[in-house]
Amino acid sequence: MLTLKKLKLYLKRQALSEEEAKSLAAPKADIARAESKQSEEPKDDKTESESKPRDYLKTKEVAELLRLPISSIYKMTRLGRIPCASPPGSSRLIFKRSKIDEWIKKNERKTLR
16 A cells, blocks of 8 residues: 555655645545545455364464463463463474363453442
8 A cells, every 4th residue: 555655755766846746645535535445345365264263272372362471371381270282292382272261261250249
């Protein structure tokens, strides 16, 4: 997407004045309208495997799901507080989605109110 700033820089390099650059640039409203149209368009380029939830999650995905830093996830696995697995011959951690969901439900706390 060509922004006004990039267009000005390009035109400056081409030795055109700023007034000429403004006359050639699209108004910001037009740019915003074009960007909103792009965001409204449905994206069909996802494959079937990308659109359905995966059975196993990576450490980063678990951290995002729980809204915790990755270092906290590693610490919890080291202490055995969160269910995880490691493929044979690998140091990478994987987390089964169903076990993480069960673990979250099991560790829910009731609010005081």
